Amino acid sequence: MPAASAGEPLLTTAPGGPDNRTVAYFYDDDVGAYAFNLVHPMKPHRIKMAHNLVTNYGLDKHMDVLKPDRCTPHEMTRFHTDEYIDCLARVTPETFDEITGHGQRFLIGEDCPAFDGLYEFCSISAGGSLSAARRLIDAKADIAVNWAGGLHHAKKREASGFCYINDIVLAILELLRYHSRVLYIDIDVHHGDGVEEAFYTTDRVMTASFHKFGDFFPGTGAEGDKGKGRGKGYAVNFPLKDGIDDETYRSVFRPVMQAIMDWYRPGAVILQCGADSLASDKLGSFNLSMRGHAACVAFMRTFNVPLMILGGGGYTIRNVARTWAFETGLACGKEMGRDLPFNEYLDYFGPEFKLDVPRNNMDNANSREYLEQTTASIIDGLRNLPFAPSAQLHPVGLDLPSHSASSSDDDSDLDVRLSSRIRQTAPRPPAPSAGAGAHLLEAEYDEDDEEPESTWRRKRRLGQSYITSESRRRRDELRERRERFAALAAAHEDEDCGGGGGGGGVGAMDVEGEEDEEGPHARRSAAAGGAGGGGRQKRTFFRASRLDVRQLLRAPDPGLAALGYAESDAGHGHGHGHGVAREWTPSAAAGL
Ligand SMILES: [Zn+2]
Numbered sequence: 001m002p003a004a005s006a007g008e009p010l011l012t013t014a015p016g017g018p019d020n021r022t023v024a025y026f027y028d029d030d031v032g033a034y035a036f037n038l039v040h041p042m043k044p045h046r047i048k049m050a051h052n053l054v055t056n057y058g059l060d061k062h063m064d065v066l067k068p069d070r071c072t073p074h075e076m077t078r079f080h081t082d083e084y085i086d087c088l089a090r091v092t093p094e095t096f097d098e099i100t101g102h103g104q105r106f107l108i109g110e111d112c113p114a115f116d117g118l119y120e121f122c123s124i125s126a127g128g129s130l131s132a133a134r135r136l137i138d139a140k141a142d143i144a145v146n147w148a149g150g151l152h153h154a155k156k157r158e159a160s161g162f163c164y165i166n167d168i169v170l171a172i173l174e175l176l177r178y179h180s181r182v183l184y185i186d187i188d189v190h191h192g193d194g195v196e197e198a199f200y201t202t203d204r205v206m207t208a209s210f211h212k213f214g215d216f217f218p219g220t221g222a223e224g225d226k227g228k229g230r231g232k233g234y235a236v237n238f239p240l241k242d243g244i245d246d247e248t249y250r251s252v253f254r255p256v257m258q259a260i261m262d263w264y265r266p267g268a269v270i271l272q273c274g275a276d277s278l279a280s281d282k283l284g285s286f287n288l289s290m291r292g293h294a295a296c297v298a299f300m301r302t303f304n305v306p307l308m309i310l311g312g313g314g315y316t317i318r319n320v321a322r323t324w325a326f327e328t329g330l331a332c333g334k335e336m337g338r339d340l341p342f343n344e345y346l347d348y349f350g351p352e353f354k355l356d357v358p359r360n361n362m363d364n365a366n367s368r369e370y371l372e373q374t375t376a377s378i379i380d381g382l383r384n385l386p387f388a389p390s391a392q393l394h395p396v397g398l399d400l401p402s403h404s405a406s407s408s409d410d411d412s413d414l415d416v417r418l419s420s421r422i423r424q425t426a427p428r429p430p431a432p433s434a435g436a437g438a439h440l441l442e443a444e445y446d447e448d449d450e451e452p453e454s455t456w457r458r459k460r461r462l463g464q465s466y467i468t469s470e471s472r473r474r475r476d477e478l479r480e481r482r483e484r485f486a487a488l489a490a491a492h493e494d495e496d497c498g499g500g501g502g503g504g505g506v507g508a509m510d511v512e513g514e515e516d517e518e519g520p521h522a523r524r525s526a527a528a529g530g531a532g533g534g535g536r537q538k539r540t541f542f543r544a545s546r547l548d549v550r551q552l553l554r555a556p557d558p559g560l561a562a563l564g565y566a567e568s569d570a571g572h573g574h575g576h577g578h579g580v581a582r583e584w585t586p587s588a589a590a591g592l
Contacts, residue, residue, distance in 0.1 A: 021301070023063035023331050024141035026128040027051050028070075031148045034121040036113055041282055042162040044121060046317035046324075047147045049345050053325035053355075056341040062332040064141065071126035071170070079169045079198065081157045088164060089119045112159035122165040125149050129167035129310060133174035136268055136306040143307045143331045147324050150272040150312030152192040153218060161190065161217055162313075168270060169198045171308060172205055179267030180204065180390060183260065186211070187253075187296050188274020188312040189284035191221030191237070195272075201231040203389045206264050210253060210277075212285060213239030223374060226381065233385045236260065236378055241365035242285040246292025248366055252375050253296055259379045261303050265388035271300050273327060274312025275320040279359045282315040287364065290323045290357035297327045318348045319357040326355060 032048025054060065076085045087106050091099045096114045100106055108114055115121075125148045132144035152168055153161030168184065172195070175182045184199075186192030186209040199205035211221050227235040238252060276284035278293055300307060309331060314320035329336040340346070340353045 020333050021142035021331070022140070023328075024132065024135045024144045025054070025060075025063045025065050025328065026068040026131050026144065026146040026148075027065060028067050028124045028128065028148070031121070031124050034115065034117045036115050036162070040113065040162075041315045043315075043317050044148070046314060046320045047311065049317060049321035049348065050147055050324040050328075052343045052345055053321055053340070054328050056343040057325065057329065057334075057336050059325075059329055059332055059334060059336075062334055063145075063328075066131065066135075068124070068128040068131035068146070070120075070123040071130055071165070071167075072123070075130060075170065076122075076126060076165055078173050079156060079166060080154075084157045088122060091118065092116060107158040107160060108164075111161055112164060118164065125151060126165045126167035126170055129171040129308070130174055132308050132310075133171040136308060137175065137178045139306075141306075142304075143301070143309060145309045145328060145331060147311040150188070150274060150310030151194075152186060152188060152272055152274070152312060153190070153194045155194055155197065160194065163194065166194045166198065168192075168195050168272060168310065171270060171310075172199070175268045175270075176204055181206070181264060181266045181388070183264060183266035183269045184208065184272070185257065185269065185296075185300065186272045186274070186312075187277055187293070188272055189277040189281065189286050190217055190274065190313060191219075192272060193218045193220045196220070196225075196235050196237075199231065200227050200235060201229045203230050203234050203385075206234045206236065206260060206266065208236040208238075208256065208260060210238045210240060210249070212242065213237075214241065216285075223377070233381060236382075238374060238378065240286070243287045243362045243364040244366050245287045245359055245364055246289055246295070248364060248368075248371060249286075249288055249292055250295055252371050254299055255375055256378055257299065259382050261305075263382050263385065263387060266305060268306040268308070269300060269303070270308040270310060271297065272310045272312045273297065273324070275314030275323050276312075278314070278316070278319050278323060278357050279362075280316055280319065280357075281313075283313070284315070285362075287359045287362050289359045290319070290326055290355075292359070293323055293357075294327050294330055297330050301331065318345075321345070322349070322355055322357055 027047075029048070029051075032045045032051075034044045036042050036044075073085050073089060084106055087099055087108070091108065091114045093114055093116065096103070096108075100108045100114070125146075128146035129149035132141075132146045132149070135141045135144045146167075149167040149171070151163035151166060154163035154166035154169075172182050172184060181203075182205050184192070184195050184205060184207045186195070186207070188209075189212050191211040191213070192207060192209040196207045196209065199207060209221055213221055221237045221239060223237050223239055225235060225237050226233055236256070238256065273293070273296070275281070275293065277286040277288050278284065279287045279289060297309060309327065311324065314323075326336060336355055338354055338356065340349050340355055346353065
């Protein structure tokens with residue numbers, strides 16, 4: 001496809017035009033009630049905010065708004081291991097240590113805390129994507145939307161990057177029962193590693209991810225990572241640098257996706273719309289406006305292939321809500337006014353109250369030469385693949401009874417079919433306890449002489465985390481300062497104890513929320529220690545410590561406060577009893 005001229009509008013789908021589509025929108029109101037923890041950047045509440053905009057714009061009148069069935073443990077084990085699902089179903093902040101081996105097993109810990117309702121949250125998120133897949137299969141919708149889905153980092157036996165259950169892999173496995181080929185596209189700022197890894201050795205799923213690459217979570221997704229065995233050539237990665245803007249993103253997204261659609265001819269497409277690729281995201285570093293982001297949705301919509309639209313990352317939640325609402329309108333082909341309608345969350349959208357996420361003035365580190373060369377190299381690679389590879393070795397389930405008849409029968413049928421395929425390609429039968437998706441993966445990895453380095457292994461080797469290296473640096477800096485101050489405070493402890501009101505005005509300071517967090521831990525810790533006067537000393541320490549944080553945030557480095565970084569780890573060394581990993585993250589207040 002020729003490159004678009006500069007004057008061409010970003011959104012090519014004529015709103016309300018002749019190409020109106022039937023849209024199914026999956027939403028469970030409970031999703032907004034879950035919270036990873038107060039300081040965690042992932043806020044499920046953003047989905048409720050987006051929904052609020054959707055309904056106040058009246059979009060619900062132009063699509064089928066459906067409450068999805070929740071995903072069952074049995075359905076989850078089509079991809080994930082029984083042991084891991086069992087862990088998710090049982091883990092709570094209280095049982096965390098026992099079940100996860102202090103966060104070491106299943107990687108539940110630093111980025112992926114155990115929070116109340118974790119399992120229910122997962123079942124809503126994955127249930128939405130599975131329901132969306134079934135709606136598309138039944139041809140009751142042309143486009144199915146689930147903003148609670150898109151959790152692309154979750155692995156077969158572990159949580160990763162804020163993702164516990166890989167709803168996308170589950171949805172793709174469902175679509176594969178009816179379609180020979182499924183295309184997965186990922187425009188989140190992070191590499192879609194969990195989905196790529198799951199289908200790395202098959203040509204029945206093509207994955208295409210556009211992401212920031214280089215000292216960035218999860219560390220995978222180099223251009224040379226193209227798949228293995230039968231899947232060689234069917235993983236497409238477009239690594240990008242900071243600051244990519246609407247025009248340059250479009251200049252790579254369109255030609256690559258056009259070539260894939262022309263050559264691969266998928267029966268269904270899943271588009272993961274992670275909103276952390278938007279300008280001014282708290283964890284991302286791209287520079288896409290709302291319209292630049294939505295242009296990807298508009299472009300994929302023009303192909304008129306069954307399309308699933310999912311959420312994903314996105315940490316400046318007012319912008320996530322705006323963008324996902326706008327993209328919902330785009331799916332319906334409805335124009336939406338620039339002025340936001342009255343809604344429950346109006347305060348979040350001030351001072352401008354517009355349906356817009358503007359780009360900022362950051363530099364674009366992606367040179368035109370680099371983008372053109374990479375685009376050409378990816379398209380060249382596609383031309384070496386067979387046209388629309390058929391699934392002759394592994395017949396698809398076009399003759400399967402409807403999934404709604406009896407899900408357990410269907411599952412065993414799927415197992416049989418996938419197993420029969422595996423018998424043709426792998427020397428050993430799959431382990432009896434694993435689910436259908438797991439059969440596919442293990443058997444195919446066995447087929448390769450060398451086992452690919454899994455993402456988590458690579459992640460551990462590189463010591464990388466979802467929290468960016470920059471925020472780590474800030475955290476370390478703050479921690480060091482706090483330790484210095486603690487030493488200072490200890491030296492002056494007697495004076496501090498005498499002056500109970502020494503922190504006059506402390507009650508109103510911005511880290512007051514820590515009182516609730518730290519008070520009980522301090523007391524518990526003191527009781528356990530049994531040291532006389534320990535409680536008093538600790539309380540003194542925390543009072544001093546809080547005062548210190550406030551000063552540190554204000555005086556020596558005003559930049560930190562301005563960036564929204566707040567102390568969230570004052571209980572370091574005391575507060576780990578409940579097992580929720582604490583991170584230095586953008587403060588909850590800044591999240592609004
Ligand atoms: Zn992301």
